[in-house]
Structure formats: structure tokens, C-alpha cells
Amino acid sequence: xxxxxxxxxxxxxxxxxxxxxxxxxxxxxxxxxxxxxxxxxxxxxxxxxxxxxxxxxxxxxxxxxxxxxxxxxxxxxxxxxxxxxxxxxxxxxxxxxxxxxxxxxxxxxxxxxxxxxxxxxxxxxxxxxxxxxxxxxxxxxxxxxxxxxxxxxxxxxxxxxxxxxxxxxxxxxxxxxxxxxxxxxxxxxxxxxxxxxxxxxxxxxxxxxxxxxxxxxxxxxxxxxxxxxxxxxxxxxxxxxxxxxxxxxxxxxxxxxxxxxxxxxxxxxxxxxxxxxxxxxxxxxxxxxxxxxxxxxxxxxxxxxxxxxxxxxxxxxxxxxxxxxxxxxxxxxxxxxxxxxxxxxxxxxxxxxxxxxxxxxxxxx
Amino acid sequence: xxxxxxxxxxxxxxxxxxxxxxxxxxxxxxxxxxxxxxxxxxxxxxxxxxxxxxxxxxxxxxxxxxxxxxxxxxxxxxxxxxxxxxxxxxxxxxxxxxxxxxxxxxxxxxxxxxxxxxxxxxxxxxxxxxxxxxxxxxxxxxxxxxxxxxxxxxxxxxxxxxxxxxxxxxxxxxxxxxxxxxxxxxxxxxxxxxxxxxxxxxxxxxxxxxxxxxxxxxxxxxxxxxxxxxxxxxxxxxxxxxxxxxxxxxxxxxxxxxxxxxxxxxxxxxxxxxxxxxxxxxxxxxxxxxxxxxxxxxxxxxxxxxxxxxxxxxxxxxxxxxxxxxxx
Numbered sequence: 001x002x003x004x005x006x007x008x009x010x011x012x013x014x015x016x017x018x019x020x021x022x023x024x025x026x027x028x029x030x031x032x033x034x035x036x037x038x039x040x041x042x043x044x045x046x047x048x049x050x051x052x053x054x055x056x057x058x059x060x061x062x063x064x065x066x067x068x069x070x071x072x073x074x075x076x077x078x079x080x081x082x083x084x085x086x087x088x089x090x091x092x093x094x095x096x097x098x099x100x101x102x103x104x105x106x107x108x109x110x111x112x113x114x115x116x117x118x119x120x121x122x123x124x125x126x127x128x129x130x131x132x133x134x135x136x137x138x139x140x141x142x143x144x145x146x147x148x149x150x151x152x153x154x155x156x157x158x159x160x161x162x163x164x165x166x167x168x169x170x171x172x173x174x175x176x177x178x179x180x181x182x183x184x185x186x187x188x189x190x191x192x193x194x195x196x197x198x199x200x201x202x203x204x205x206x207x208x209x210x211x212x213x214x215x216x217x218x219x220x221x222x223x224x225x226x227x228x229x230x231x232x233x234x235x236x237x238x239x240x241x242x243x244x245x246x247x248x249x250x251x252x253x254x255x256x257x258x259x260x261x262x263x264x265x266x267x268x269x270x271x272x273x274x275x276x277x278x279x280x281x282x283x284x285x286x287x288x289x290x291x292x293x294x295x296x297x298x299x300x301x302x303x304x305x306x307x308x309x310x311x312x313x314x315x316x317x318x319x320x321x322x323x324x325x326x327x328x329x330x331x332x333x334x335x336x337x338x339x340x341x342x343x344x345x346x347x348x349x350x351x352x353x354x355x356x357x358x359x360x361x362x363x364x365x
Numbered sequence: 366x367x368x369x370x371x372x373x374x375x376x377x378x379x380x381x382x383x384x385x386x387x388x389x390x391x392x393x394x395x396x397x398x399x400x401x402x403x404x405x406x407x408x409x410x411x412x413x414x415x416x417x418x419x420x421x422x423x424x425x426x427x428x429x430x431x432x433x434x435x436x437x438x439x440x441x442x443x444x445x446x447x448x449x450x451x452x453x454x455x456x457x458x459x460x461x462x463x464x465x466x467x468x469x470x471x472x473x474x475x476x477x478x479x480x481x482x483x484x485x486x487x488x489x490x491x492x493x494x495x496x497x498x499x500x501x502x503x504x505x506x507x508x509x510x511x512x513x514x515x516x517x518x519x520x521x522x523x524x525x526x527x528x529x530x531x532x533x534x535x536x537x538x539x540x541x542x543x544x545x546x547x548x549x550x551x552x553x554x555x556x557x558x559x560x561x562x563x564x565x566x567x568x569x570x571x572x573x574x575x576x577x578x579x580x581x582x583x584x585x586x587x588x589x590x591x592x593x594x595x596x597x598x599x600x601x602x603x604x605x606x607x608x609x610x611x612x613x614x615x616x617x618x619x620x621x622x623x624x625x626x627x628x629x630x631x632x633x634x635x636x637x638x639x640x641x642x643x644x645x646x647x648x649x650x651x652x653x654x655x656x657x658x659x660x661x662x663x664x665x666x667x668x669x670x671x672x673x674x675x676x677x678x679x680x681x682x683x684x685x686x687x688x689x690x691x692x693x
Contacts, residue, residue: 059515088584095480098472099489102560105512105553106496112511113503166401174395187402189679190409196607196675197668198614200642201412204664208415212657229408236405262394290500293616296646318502322617325506340503351498355491 028080035073042068066097110344117341120334126342130303130320135327142339144305145320149346151309152220152316153289156227161281163228164235165270167191171236172243173265194233202229203294211298218300220309223316226294231284238280242273275361282354286347292318317343416665423658431662437627437644439659440652446659448666453629454544454638455667458619459612461548461633462555466612467605469552470559477560478567479575479589490564497557505621508550509542513622516546520634535634542624544638550618555608562607566600567593599681606678610671616642641667 046065070093078086125141133140167187175184206226210216246269254264270277300313301323308314317339325336424431426444434447473493477486517540524535574592583591594601620643624636639647645660652660 060518084584084587088586091586091589092480095472095476098469099476101469102473102493102496102556105556106492106499108511109496109499109503109507112507116510163401163404166398167405170395170398170402174398180399183399183402187405189683190406192679193672193675194405194409196610196614196671196678197409197412198610198616198642198671200614200616200645201416201664201668201671204645204661205412205415208419208661209411212419213415232405232408260390262390265394286498290502292500292502293642293646296617297649318500318617321502321506325502325621336506340506343500344503347498347500348495351495 028082030077030080034076038069038073038076042066042072069093113337113340113344116334116337118338120331120338121341125335125338129305130315131305133303135324135332136329138331138334140303140335142317142320142335142342144302145315145317145339146342147305147307148220148299148309148314148316149289149318149343151307151314152224152227152295153285155221155224155309156231156288157281157285159224160228160231160284161235164232164281164284165239165277167232167236168239168243169265171240173261173269191233191236194229195237197229198293199226199230199291200293200297202226203297205229206294207297217311218298218313219311220299220306220314220316222298223295223314224309226298227288227291230291230294231288234284234287235281238283239273239277242276242280243269246272275357278361279354279358282350282357286350286354289347289350290318290343292322295319296322317346412668416661416668419658420662420665421658423655423662426655427659435628437648437659440656444655444659448641448663450627450629451639451641451644451663452666454623455613455640455642455670457544457633457638458548458551458640459609461545462551462612463605463609465549465552466555466559466608470556470604470608471563471601473556473560474563474567475589475593477564478570479585479593490561493557493560496553497561501554501615502617502621504550504554505618508546508618508622512550513541513546516540516549520545524634531631532633534632536632537635539636540634542622542636544623544630544633547619547622547638547640548633550622551612551615554615554618555611558611559604559608562604563597563601566597566604570596603678603682606674606681610674610678613674614642614667614671615640616646619643620646 042065045068046061049064050061070090073093074086074090077089120138124139126146127143128139128141129144130140131144170180171184171188171191174180175188203226206222206229207218210222210225211218216222250268250272251264254268255261259267295316295318299316299319301319302313302315306312306314321336321339321343324332324339327333423439423444423446427439427446428443429436429445429447431447432452433449434445435450437446437450438444439446473489477490477493481489520535520540520543523533524540527533528535570593574596575588578588578592579585619640623638623640623643625639625644625647626637627639628637630637641663645664648656648660
């Protein structure tokens with residue numbers, strides 16, 4: 001059977017028929033400018049409502065605009081594209097909105113801390129203690145609190161990081177042995193559960209165990225122990241993840257050369273994963289540096305410098321902020337915000353450095 | 366005595382490592398690392414033991430019902446205290462936090478995993494993680510001095526037009542330092558937890574499931590509903606539970622925002638309320654021996670609740686794969 005070549009329609013007709021075919025198969029479609037148009041329309045409408053009705057404030061107007069946008073776009077889409085696409089567009093709008101909603105608090109917090117913190121922050125603030133400064137008076141600083149925080153966090157890191165790394169080594173390198181399997185599973189489970197123990201409960205535990213039972217006094221060291229417990233699970237998890245992606249070939253090459261397992265771990269596995277382990281440790285330190293509740297329970301507040309974490313009251317940045325913020329005078333509030341700026345800067349620097357290290361080192365997957 | 370140390374995945378017939386020196390080094394190292402692991406179990410057990418032990422004196426001295434009393438005077442003679450109001454405040458703030466944070470957190474995770482392109486997604490994931498690094502005391506100060514004034518109008522609106530819902534009724538006309546505000550601050554604090562873990566699970570949805578759905582003509586939302594959510598449900602549940610655990614145990618932010626009271630008030634836009642953790646921080650330094658013991662008893666209750674929530678979350682997620690809040 002010979003096929004007659006179809007008579008090609010005139011160009012205009014073809015475009016028309018293509019459109020009809022497309023409509024029949026895919027249904028109608030909103031033009032590309034639909035979303036921006038709906039956005040502009042809803043902003044204008046919301047602004048109008050702002051002027052004439054009860055809607056007021058920037059936040060309120062924006063919320064109303066968002067609601068209008070969702071309604072307009074969904075309704076329009078429902079009319080042209082049908083229910084399924086209308087629902088899809090609504091969902092997309094909602095998902096995008098959640099992101100803006102999440103971004104807002106972060107920006108607001110950082111702005112608030114920077115703006116209010118800069119009021120009292122200067123070099124003097126970093127280099128003097130609060131000794132002899134009354135809550136009402138201006139001046140004074142966080143020197144004693146920075147020392148306390150550095151010592152407490154430092155001690156916690158010195159205990160917590162090795163413990164965490166050893167636990168991770170146990171979970172990764174030794175858990176495969178038959179005798180260790182059940183223990184390893186229990187350890188792994190409780191490491192996870194330990195992440196969820198509230199910091200205030202850890203503070204209570206250190207207080208009951210070391211102060212009430214062993215008769216130690218409340219001190220920077222007790223605080224450091226509480227911080228240690230808080231950081232261990234974080235170190236374990238990040239180290240474990242890094243050790244798991246160290247290629248097995250490296251281990252096997254070492255074993256094949258007759259190197260004992262423990263030396264293989266120390267000389268081959270750990271160095272390979274070092275970048276990731278350092279990152280994890282820094283993130284853990286960043287997390288505990290801002291902890292307030294355990295310090296409130298395990299140290300006494302002071303206004304003077306105390307270099308000795310083992311005896312006497314010792315200040316720390318979080319407890320300093322708590323103390324100054326609750327004093328309620330203008331001068332102390334300014335100091336609280338300035339100290340908050342110092343604290344958040346330390347934490348963010350740790351955090352960002354850790355992320356940068358993670359980017360440039362670490363095991364290639 | 367067989368002390369064969371097998372490399373993971375080595376064949377069963379791996380030759381025994383010979384030589385006393387080698388074995389001793391390995392044994393010491395195994396002992397150390399196992400010791401570190403065991404120490405974690407010991408710490409968890411010790412937390413429970415010490416809290417129970419030190420809580421007993423106050424519970425014996427207590428003349429009120431520990432679970433139903435809305436009062437906190439453990440240092441009075443006779444001691445009279447109970448956790449009813451603390452439990453109410455803790456659960457109420459946590460519920461509000463969950464209602465706000467779970468949909469938003471899952472939305473963020475969806476956006477990062479399936480709506481934004483890869484680079485934008487990574488950047489945005491980094492930003493939400495940054496929120497997790499903000500110390501809780503700063504959340505508290507911010508909540509009190511920035512968020513609370515911002516929320517006044519909304520809460521007033523809520524109390525005006527929705528007063529027929531008893532929760533939103535406000536007889537005082539004061540909208541500060543309420544459970545509602547504390548819950549909102551908590552919601553922001555647990556957002557990174559919820560979104561980070563959900564994101565991790567969303568990214569693990571098999572590519573084939575997604576492409577199959579799209580190839581059948583599903584819209585993006587239908588694809589999410591048909592292939593992402595069913596796969597990720599256990600992960601989403603435990604992400605929420607882990608967030609809940611954080612919200613229940615948060616101390617300083619709540620202590621700063623709430624004005625502590627010891628009565629159960631269902632009108633959650635009015636000032637007042639208290640939580641286990643906040644109460645411990647607020648009453649600690651003024652407490653005398655019985656008072657300390659009473660606070661420890663309330664901490665024990667908090668420990669048990671968070672432990673249950675966390676263990677449930679871990680068991681749910683363990684059925685699927687290896688996720689952890691610790692590496693978020």
C-alpha cells in the first residue's frame with residue numbers, strides 16, 4: 001500500500017492544530033508570567049488592604065500578600081490547568097514559603113545580636129573583668145568569663161574528644177568481631193539516645209554524682225565534666241561516619257604488610273580520616289560552648305578572674321550573659337548583648353572553620 | 366587462648382597473627398576502645414541511678430501528691446510540691462513547638478532535597494544548620510526582646526477573633542511571656558533538627574522511584590506524595606520525635622521567656638506557665654537540701670520522658686537505616 005504524503009497545512013493552520021493537540025493531551029497551561037503577575041497583584045492588593053482596613057505592620061501585610069498570592073495563583077491554575085496542577089502549584093508555594101519562614105529568624109537573631117551587642121562592645125570589654133562594677137554602672141567586661149569558658153570547654157574537649165574517638169574506633173573497627181557485636185550494638189544505640197539527654201539533666205547528674213556524693217565543690221571542672229558528657233555523642237557519631245568511609249583497601253594493604261591492627265588504626269585509618277574527625281570535634285566544641293543550663297547547676301557565678309578551674313567560683317560566657325541579662329538594668333543588658341555577640345562570634349567562627357576544613361580535607365567518597 | 370583479631374570482612378580462615386608483642390598491643394588497644402564504649406553505657410546508667418538516689422529524700426518528705434499538685438514549696442515545713450503544672454507547661458510548649466516546626470521543617474527539607482537545585486540546596490542546608498549553632502541563651506534573649514513584641518499584635522488578634530476557642534481566650538489583656546511565645550521560640554530552636562534529619566532521608570529516596578512517578582505524568586507534588594513520603598515516613602517520624610526531645614528538654618530559652626507560675630492555665634496567650642527544665646534553672650540557687658532533691662526528682666521525670674521519646678525515635682529510624690541527630 002503506498003502512502004500518500006499528507007498535504008501539509010498552511011503554517012498558520014499547523015500552529016493552530018498543534019495547540020489544539022497539545023491542549024487535548026496536556027490540558028491548558030498558565031503562561032510563564034503567571035506567577036510574577038500573581039505576586040505583584042497580591043502585593044498591590046495587600047498594600048491596599050493595609051491602607052484601608054485593619055491589616056497593618058510590615059509582617060502582617062506580607063502574610064496577607066502571601067495568602068492572596070496562594071489564593072490567586074491556585075484559583076487561576078484551577079480554572080485553566082485543572083485540579084492536579086492547582087494542587088501542585090499550591091504545594092510549591094507552601095514549600096517555598098517555609099524556607100522564607102525559616103530564614104527570617106536566623107537573619108533576625110543575627111541582626112539583633114550584632115546591633116544590640118555593638119553598643120557595649122570594645123577592646124576594654126574584652127580585657128576587663130566585672131570585679132567591683134555594680135550592675136547599674138557602665139564598664140566592666142567579659143575577660144573573666146572568656147577565661148572560664150576557654151578553660152571549661154578546653155578541659156571538656158581534652159577528655160571528650162579522645163573518649164569519643166576511641167568509642168568510634170570500637171564501633172567501626174572492632175564491632176565486626178562476634179564477641180563484640182551485641183555490646184557494640186548497645187553502645188551505638190545509647191550513643192544516639194545520649195544525644196537527646198537534656199543538658200539540664202546532665203548538669204543535675206554531675207551535681208548529684210560529684211558534688212553531693214563525692215563532696216567536690218561546684219567548680220569549673222565540674223562544669224567541664226558536664227560539657228564532656230554533652231560532647232561525647234557528637235564526637236562519636238561524626239568520627240564513626242568518617243572511619244566508615246576510609247577505604248577497606250588501605251586497611252588490607254597494611255595488614256598484608258604484617259602491621260598489627262592497632263598500628264594500622266593509628267597510622268593508617270586515623271590519619272586518612274583526620275580532616276573529618278577534626279571537623280566533628282570542632283562542631284562538638286561549638287555546640288557545648290554556648291551551653292548554659294549545666295553551668296548554672298555546677299558552677300558558682302563570680303565577677304572576678306579565676307584561673308583555677310578546680311577550686312572556687314568561675315564565670316563563663318553563658319552564665320555571664322544569664323547573670324547580666326537578669327540584672328535588668330540598662331548597663332547590664334548592654335553587657336549581656338555584647339557578651340552574646342562575643343559568644344556567638346566564637347561559636348560561628350568554630351562552626352565555619354569546621355565546615356571549611358570539611359570542604360578541603362576528608363576522605364574522598 | 367585465641368585472640369585472633371580479624372579485619373572487618375576478612376575471610377573466616379584468616380591466618381592468626383603471631384607474636385606476643387603484636388597481640389599485647391592489639392589487646393591494649395581493644396581494651397581501651399572497648400572501655401570507652403562501655404563508659405558510655407556506664408554514664409547512661411549512672412545518670413539514672415544518681416538521679417533516683419538523690420530524688421528519694423524529697424519524695425519521702427513530700428506531703429503532697431507528687432504528680433497532681435500544682436505547687437512548689439519543697440523547702441517549707443512540711444515540704445509540699447508537685448509537678449502537675451511543670452508537666453502541663455512542658456507538654457504544652459512542646460506541642461506548640463511541634464505544630465509549628467514539623468510542617469515548616471519538612472517543607473524546608475523538601476525544598477532543599479527536591480525543589481531547589483543542588484548548589485542552592487546545599488547553601489540553604491548550610492544556613493539552617495547555622496541556626497542550630499546559635500546558643501540557646503541567645504534564642505531566649507532574642508525571644509524576649511525581639512520576638513515577643515513582634516507577636517503582640519498577632520496574639521491579640523487571635524484572642525479577639527478566636528476567643529471562642531478556650532485556649533486563645535485572654536481575660537487579662539496581657540499577651541507577654543506566655544506559653545504560646547515560649548512554644549514559638551522552641552519551634553525555631555528545633556527547626557534545624559527536624560529539617561536536617563528529614564532532609565537526610567529525603568535525599569535517600571531512590572532515584573528510580575522519583576523518575577518512575579514523573580515518567581507516569583505525576584506533577585512534582587504528586588511525585589512527592591507518591592514516592593518521597595512513603596519512603597521517608599519513618600525518617601520524618603523520628604525527625605519529629607528527636608525535635609520533640611529537644612523541645613521537652615530545652616532550659617534557658619524557656620526560663621527567660623516564661624514568667625514562672627505553678628498553676629495550670631489553659632489560656633495559653635496569658636503570661637505564666639513553667640517547664641521541668643526551666644524550673645530547675647530558676648529555682649536551683651535558692652533551693653535548700655530538700656529543694657535540691659525535689660528539683661532532682663523533677664529532673665528525673667524529664668529524663669524518663671526524653672529517654673522514652675528518644676528511644677522510640679531511634680527504634681523507628683533504626684528499622685530503616687543509619688541516621689543520627691548527632692551528625693546533623
